Amino acid sequence: MVGIDDVARLAGVSTATVSRALSGRGYVSDATRVKVAQAAHDLDYVVSSNASSLASGRTRNVGVVVPSLNHWFFASVIEGAERALLRHGYDLTLYNLTGGGEERKSVFDHFLLRQRVDAVIAIGLELTEAEVSSLHAMGKPLIGVGGAIAGVFSLTMDDVAVTRLATEHLLSLGHTRIAHIGGGAEFDLDFHLPSNRRIGYEAALRDAGVEPDPALYRPADFTLPGGYEAAKQLLGNPHNRPTAIVASSDEMAIGSILAARDLGLHVPHDVSIVGIDDHDLAAFFGLTTVAQFPLRQGEQAVEALMEYLEPGKDEPASAGVPLPYELIVRSSTARPSP
Amino acid sequence: MVGIDDVARLAGVSTATVSRALSGRGYVSDATRVKVAQAAHDLDYVVSSNASSLASGRTRNVGVVVPSLNHWFFASVIEGAERALLRHGYDLTLYNLTGGGEERKSVFDHFLLRQRVDAVIAIGLELTEAEVSSLHAMGKPLIGVGGAIAGVFSLTMDDVAVTRLATEHLLSLGHTRIAHIGGGAEFDLDFHLPSNRRIGYEAALRDAGVEPDPALYRPADFTLPGGYEAAKQLLGNPHNRPTAIVASSDEMAIGSILAARDLGLHVPHDVSIVGIDDHDLAAFFGLTTVAQFPLRQGEQAVEALMEYLEPGKDEPASAGVPLPYELIVRSSTARPSP
């Protein structure tokens, strides 16, 4: 194992200088900096992150907590975060809170308290007050993505605006019988995303002088099969069939498209469908949707953390910027047929 | 920060004893073990993993390298691995090699050499000889999942057997004009999975006295749109339409189902379709498939590593066990219509 003193010897300087030259902290003349870099390279030297962390108190590692990996949104955010962290020389350690309370507690007790990370990114997860305050007590920055956490800086879309936009698109095409497939109550515990989305949908309708019909609202679970089921009920109703559906996720929207097909209804001729996400498969299904950009959200979360973690490196303060979203019109929406 | 000597003082023993009692290594009387545990708990003590790693040389952290996160297979393997690692008290740090050469090189130079991990799990990724040998040189166990790496212990399905089974299912129903949608040549660089799968498919046909028709083979990219395209070509052929398709992934199989529908063909009446994976959506589409179990594969990879990392804890030697697979018959396959 080649260590810092090997480099020091080869470069003809002290270990302290090597440390400074390699980390960029403190004054080193350009000449010695080059000499040291050369020596380090020749020897294939790499710092021992443990020793470095122990001495400096910083781990250059951030913890990412997710409720599940097998979801487009979570996976995308992680991917974006990983890329950004790598760029900053940080590692990402992943904690999957799929399991119930026991596992979750163990994650918090073990890793957060084992001081393995400098900061935490919580994706799509509501942390308890105890969890949040134990992090704060340890001085670890915490940032939420995809859902506001009480008392924590979070990156969240404007959920009201997003469904409002989707609904307005439909209204502008001439639809008035517009249904909404949202998240069920069980998803409302964290973040109230379903409520907010429903609020945006209803607000758009009211602004257009249309009274929302509770029969045109269906809760589902954000999955394709869930959307399929909900749409079947909506579209199968003999008296009250909507001419358009706003689904709260692209997966549910795609499920709705399949449900329409199975009923022999043509999209968009018989029913228009719009989703939210811009999922990988949205283009394939010709789905009109409101895109959110999870990769960028992951990156943005990291940039925000770096402002705490790496003072001085004045990054553009991306922190306060609201998350972008954008209506992408494809072939699943059209004027209602007369 | 409460340290090991605080605990030692409160428990009235030496720091060495605290270390032994808490880590389980070495002899400690039950009485003192309890006393120490109590003290540690009272003080909310948690070891500093850095100090521990520095002193012991072990990090209790394994690196997982993947080509991408947003894929059912990769995400599932990671999920399984994470769960198993947590159980063993290990952390998982994630390295996404999405980017090209630069990023990949940086991952290898920085993290593997920064000795942040005790071992590496490579999922669906072929490592270069240089990468493998640099890991070996550092004494880090490496294990592959979802693809054999030259000179490395890997968990791989028997790809030949899997497509053979799928094909035999179709043959036994009476099909003879069976097409195959496999991976393109670009996927064959790593692992030769496409070749092997094709070999199994052709072997099953020949065993049944059917000569494989090259026109009934289509390469694609494992995605749903890719499978859709390929199936369109296959099923649209006026002279030579197959009565069944073996697709090398469930996503391609689902794409094929959608292609058949769009052509007005009924599944399974006009065409039978079988996939490989047992993807989350397979059941929804009624897809007959050969299941592989990626969650279990992740766990198994971890168990195999633990045999190296935690000698003495004689786990059941799961290492040599071949990966299980299982035909799951749903409603996308049937006898060919007369």
Added chain:
DNA sequence: CTGAAAGCGCTAACAT
């Protein structure tokens, strides 16, 4: 701008 030296918090011999 550079060097000397004191730890960072723990583990693992080695004693006892």
Added chain:
DNA sequence: ATGTTAGCGCTTTCAG
């Protein structure tokens, strides 16, 4: 079964 002690490899004052 428990205590003593010497590091693990680096960072960071503090001098110079």
